[in-house]
Amino acid sequence: MSKAYVLLSGGIDSSTCLTVATRNYQGSVTGVSFDYGQRHTKELDHAHEVCAFLGVQHLVKKIDGLIGVGGLTDKEFVVPDASYSELPAGVSPTYVPFRNGVMLSLITSIAVTDPEAEAIFFGAHADDAENWAYPDCTPEFIGGMANAIYIGTYHKIRLFTPLMFLDKAGVIKLGDDHDTPWELTWSCYKGEEVHCGVCPTCISRRDGFELACVTDPTRYKS
Numbered sequence: 001m002s003k004a005y006v007l008l009s010g011g012i013d014s015s016t017c018l019t020v021a022t023r024n025y026q027g028s029v030t031g032v033s034f035d036y037g038q039r040h041t042k043e044l045d046h047a048h049e050v051c052a053f054l055g056v057q058h059l060v061k062k063i064d065g066l067i068g069v070g071g072l073t074d075k076e077f078v079v080p081d082a083s084y085s086e087l088p089a090g091v092s093p094t095y096v097p098f099r100n101g102v103m104l105s106l107i108t109s110i111a112v113t114d115p116e117a118e119a120i121f122f123g124a125h126a127d128d129a130e131n132w133a134y135p136d137c138t139p140e141f142i143g144g145m146a147n148a149i150y151i152g153t154y155h156k157i158r159l160f161t162p163l164m165f166l167d168k169a170g171v172i173k174l175g176d177d178h179d180t181p182w183e184l185t186w187s188c189y190k191g192e193e194v195h196c197g198v199c200p201t202c203i204s205r206r207d208g209f210e211l212a213c214v215t216d217p218t219r220y221k222s
Helices: 012-024 042-054 099-111 126-132 139-152 168-177 200-212
Strands: 003-007 029-035 057-062 117-121 158-160
Touching (some): 003 012, 003 099, 012 117, 012 168, 042 057, 057 099, 168 200
Parallel strands (some): 003 117, 029 057, 117 158
């Protein structure tokens, strides 16, 4: 039986990838999450809950020290209360340099040792790539990593990015079609008791549900 590994943060995008992979691989799926020193470690608990709900294996690997300092790993950084559209064009202040490159390399090294593995799923989507806010979510980056993974695993592992050309509303529509458990997912970068409702990723989450015409089960602070 072939098997897929999913890079899983516990948010909307990666959880959608997990449900898509579970449908395509008949449950032979493993979610892999990384504790990289992010300020919102709460996302790891939610990733575990999503995996438990879907009945798939969940691995958590601690890699703090391997990821450079960025907006989500700098404890002194103040997460802005603004939408992504209100932020200056260019690299997002919450970008963690080459984080996705490191994590995709690590999940590949895990998957390639599994004789049944043939796929890795990564939840980059179009909104993340817009204006190069997150360079490691762009089609250019994904193409390079896909080639590196396929060649570096001796043509064993393929990288799949089913959300690459979807905006957040499109992701939510796809995830809803695959029964993604939205109430178990976590997006907020502040990592408080509930979603703050005013940081860029919370605003993106709220707007995405509204535009997708899907009921948002999230409890927001503001």
